[in-house]
Amino acid sequence: MDKIAIIGMGLIGGSIGLALNRANRGTLEVVGFDTEPKAAKRAVKLGAVSKATRHLNEAVGGANMVIIATPVLAIRETLEAIAGMLSPGCVVTDTGSTKEAIMTWAEEYLPKEVSFVGGHPMAGKETSGIDAADADLFKDARYVVIPGRTASQEAIEAVLNLVQLLGARNFFLDAFEHDSYVAAVSHLPIVLSAALVTAAAKSPSWREISKLASTGFRDATRLASGDPIMNLDICLTNRDGILYWIDETVRELLEYKKQIAAATTESGDEEAIDKLADTFANSWEIRERWLAHYESGRDDDGDSSRPETPGAGDLMGEMLMGRAIRDRYKKMSSLFERQQEDPRRRRLRRS
Amino acid sequence: MDKIAIIGMGLIGGSIGLALNRANRGTLEVVGFDTEPKAAKRAVKLGAVSKATRHLNEAVGGANMVIIATPVLAIRETLEAIAGMLSPGCVVTDTGSTKEAIMTWAEEYLPKEVSFVGGHPMAGKETSGIDAADADLFKDARYVVIPGRTASQEAIEAVLNLVQLLGARNFFLDAFEHDSYVAAVSHLPIVLSAALVTAAAKSPSWREISKLASTGFRDATRLASGDPIMNLDICLTNRDGILYWIDETVRELLEYKKQIAAATTESGDEEAIDKLADTFANSWEIRERWLAHYESGRDDDGDSSRPETPGAGDLMGEMLMGRAIRDRYKKMSSLFERQQEDPRRRRLRRS
Numbered sequence: 001m002d003k004i005a006i007i008g009m010g011l012i013g014g015s016i017g018l019a020l021n022r023a024n025r026g027t028l029e030v031v032g033f034d035t036e037p038k039a040a041k042r043a044v045k046l047g048a049v050s051k052a053t054r055h056l057n058e059a060v061g062g063a064n065m066v067i068i069a070t071p072v073l074a075i076r077e078t079l080e081a082i083a084g085m086l087s088p089g090c091v092v093t094d095t096g097s098t099k100e101a102i103m104t105w106a107e108e109y110l111p112k113e114v115s116f117v118g119g120h121p122m123a124g125k126e127t128s129g130i131d132a133a134d135a136d137l138f139k140d141a142r143y144v145v146i147p148g149r150t151a152s153q154e155a156i157e158a159v160l161n162l163v164q165l166l167g168a169r170n171f172f173l174d175a176f177e178h179d180s181y182v183a184a185v186s187h188l189p190i191v192l193s194a195a196l197v198t199a200a201a202k203s204p205s206w207r208e209i210s211k212l213a214s215t216g217f218r219d220a221t222r223l224a225s226g227d228p229i230m231n232l233d234i235c236l237t238n239r240d241g242i243l244y245w246i247d248e249t250v251r252e253l254l255e256y257k258k259q260i261a262a263a264t265t266e267s268g269d270e271e272a273i274d275k276l277a278d279t280f281a282n283s284w285e286i287r288e289r290w291l292a293h294y295e296s297g298r299d300d301d302g303d304s305s306r307p308e309t310p311g312a313g314d315l316m317g318e319m320l321m322g323r324a325i326r327d328r329y330k331k332m333s334s335l336f337e338r339q340q341e342d343p344r345r346r347r348l349r350r351s
Numbered sequence: 352m353d354k355i356a357i358i359g360m361g362l363i364g365g366s367i368g369l370a371l372n373r374a375n376r377g378t379l380e381v382v383g384f385d386t387e388p389k390a391a392k393r394a395v396k397l398g399a400v401s402k403a404t405r406h407l408n409e410a411v412g413g414a415n416m417v418i419i420a421t422p423v424l425a426i427r428e429t430l431e432a433i434a435g436m437l438s439p440g441c442v443v444t445d446t447g448s449t450k451e452a453i454m455t456w457a458e459e460y461l462p463k464e465v466s467f468v469g470g471h472p473m474a475g476k477e478t479s480g481i482d483a484a485d486a487d488l489f490k491d492a493r494y495v496v497i498p499g500r501t502a503s504q505e506a507i508e509a510v511l512n513l514v515q516l517l518g519a520r521n522f523f524l525d526a527f528e529h530d531s532y533v534a535a536v537s538h539l540p541i542v543l544s545a546a547l548v549t550a551a552a553k554s555p556s557w558r559e560i561s562k563l564a565s566t567g568f569r570d571a572t573r574l575a576s577g578d579p580i581m582n583l584d585i586c587l588t589n590r591d592g593i594l595y596w597i598d599e600t601v602r603e604l605l606e607y608k609k610q611i612a613a614a615t616t617e618s619g620d621e622e623a624i625d626k627l628a629d630t631f632a633n634s635w636e637i638r639e640r641w642l643a644h645y646e647s648g649r650d651d652d653g654d655s656s657r658p659e660t661p662g663a664g665d666l667m668g669e670m671l672m673g674r675a676i677r678d679r680y681k682k683m684s685s686l687f688e689r690q691q692e693d694p695r696r697r698r699l700r701r702s
Contacts, residue, residue: 122563122565123566124566124567125566142562144563171562171563177556177559178563181559181560184560185551185565186564186567186568188551189568189571190567191604191607191611192543192547192571192604193571193634194631194634195600195603195604195606195634196539196540196600196603197638197641198603198633198637199535199596199599199600199602200535200536200539201637202599205528205532208528209532209535210641210644211493212495212522212532212533212537213536213645214474214475214492214493214537214645215476216540216541216573216574217537217540217641218645219571219573219574220540220544220573220574221540221638222567222570222571223570224634224635224638225638225639225642226635228628228631228632229628231631232627232631235611235614235615235627236614236615236627239612239615242611243608243611246604246605246608247608248550248553249547249550249604250601250604250605251550252546252549253542253597253600253604254601256542256545256546257594257598260542260586260593261590261594263586263587264587273583273587277579277580280545280582283544283545283546283548283549283575283579284575284576284577286549286552286575287548287572287575287576288576290548290561291569291576293561294565
């Protein structure tokens with residue numbers, strides 16, 4: 001019987017367990033470990049693991065595969081702790097959000113007889129913890145796979161099989177690329193969400209302000225409700241990427257500020273208004289384009305240069321995009337045409 | 352038979368129409384107008400209005416109430432256009448996202464014989480347009496009500512009745528307060544979402560980066576998919592509030608940057624790491640607290656001072672918060688205790 005150990009019975013570890021359990025034909029033993037015994041017990045009850053143990057060596061001893069699904073800094077501790085407990089040929093993988101540090105630690109701590117293959121499923125939820133676990137969490141999600149320098153071909157294939165079993169799509173990247181890319185689209189949004197919350201709450205009027213906060217605020221700040229320890233660990237291990245992207249965002253915000261100020265002078269600068277309109281339209285279009293590809297689960301392997309402003313894009317839309325975004329495109333084009341055609345609207349802007 | 356005119360058959364106007372229609376006992380005629388005839392036709396088909404017209408005077412003539420649910424600058428045009436078409440005693444209201452400018456325009460354009468009562472329902476959706484309309488859109492949402500200086504008591508009551516019919520909760524504010532408050536929690540998030548999208552897309556690696564974007568990016572950028580014209584109008588009419596909050600956010604982001612940099616020096620500064628942990632924990636807690644009140648639909652009228660760090664808050668949690676947030680509180684406290692108690696974790700941070 002094959003044995004898989006999952007270290008960390010949170011949202012990610014629990015969801016992997018549930019998916020393994022669903023696919024299990026009685027040939028697999030899945031053992032769970034968590035420093036919090038309650039979480040491990042709960043994982044057994046929910047069917048995420050066949051059994052739980054409070055002893056790391058009982059979890060990983062004799063395991064064919066060890067999946068480490070803890071916050072990033074705890075991955076380091078785990079690698080160090082299990083190094084002497086693993087059977088030769090064991091495949092060790094993880095689900096951490098930053099990869100350069102983890103790949104280095106794996107190389108440093110693990111013996112030559114085991115293979116390390118880093119992993120990062122690009123999926124999440126507002127709620128963390130074992131109770132939020134879901135066998136379908138990874139369905140159609142990207143799953144970054146980064147083989148260690150000495151990983152065997154069999155080990156890589158075992159992790160690819162896991163990715164497939166989870167219903168995810170594997171994506172090979174090197175650790176440096178991974179960390180820079182996720183800094184932009186995963187880690188920066190965490191910092192932005194958290195900063196939006198604390199900036200607003202610093203206002204003396206926060207008590208009243210908070211009563212007006214609604215769906216927009218809720219969604220823009222969702223990531224601020226992520227596990228603070230995970231967010232901390234991400235910042236501690238992806239320093240350069242995050243600092244770079246904070247600077248880029250500040251630069252962009254000041255550009256928006258400049259554009260808004262220019263568009264709202266007393267005299268009214270029509271060119272500046274058009275520029276600001278283009279900025280929002282451009283952002284709208286990039287986001288819709290991304291969303292259409294994200295939701296379809298298909299790659300955007302067409303022309304990835306920055307799109308034209310709406311209206312010009314009809315043909316490009318036909319060629320490169322799915323029906324959903326083409327329809328939204330058309331709707332937005334008509335909005336812009338209305339605006340262009342309505343002389344009163346232009347006049348009002350000027351007054 | 353009473354007659355209500357809705358100008359603007361988008362998400363908001365359509366949703367109001369659907370709610371009116373649902374409550375209608377055959378004593379109400381609801382007429383819809385939109386500059387885009389297709390939207391108006393669709394509104395009739397969906398049952399949001401009894402009939403549509405392409406002529407403003409046909410829509411508002413003889414109406415007891417006119418609801419203007421267009422982007423902000425189009426509200427100005429509409430007020431100017433309908434001023435001479437209204438019956439004495441007519442109640443005019445709107446759903447615009449900025450209120451100082453709108454209150455001024457209403458006073459400027461509307462005759463003394465009609466009452467203007469500004470309104471702003473704090474509800475929204477990612478998708479705009481009549482097809483996204485939903486009779487329950489405003490259920491439990493705040494609905495800001497700002498009576499014009501000369502509005503009659505009856506007119507105010509009529510709008511409060513509308514708010515009640517929509518299932519929303521009225522909230523009296525003056526226009527200046529409204530605009531400053533929503534700048535923080537509605538308008539700033541729009542600018543942040545849009546800037547996050549355009550900043551990321553400016554990277555030469557955006558094509559690869561975008562493949563790693565997932566739920567976090569999706570939620571943090573949801574507002575960038577709002578109608579660009581609405582976003583533009585908001586910026587053009589709430590300049591001061593938005594510029595102020597961009598500055599506050601930039602300041603906060605640079606503070607996060609400073610804290611992250613200090614926590615990730617080669618030598619490892621434990622105090623700086625703790626400070627960064629506290630920052631994320633503080634943001635987490637403020638957001639959870641807000642969310643618990645938002646979701647419960649109850650006011651946060653307890654102590655609104657900045658919360659203590661988790662762990663100390665158990666009693667306060669018992670007294671002031673609902674069960675859901677108390678449970679989350681406890682979970683987070685135990686996470687923090689684990690972190691504090693684990694000497695290896697501390698050591699690893701330092702190394």
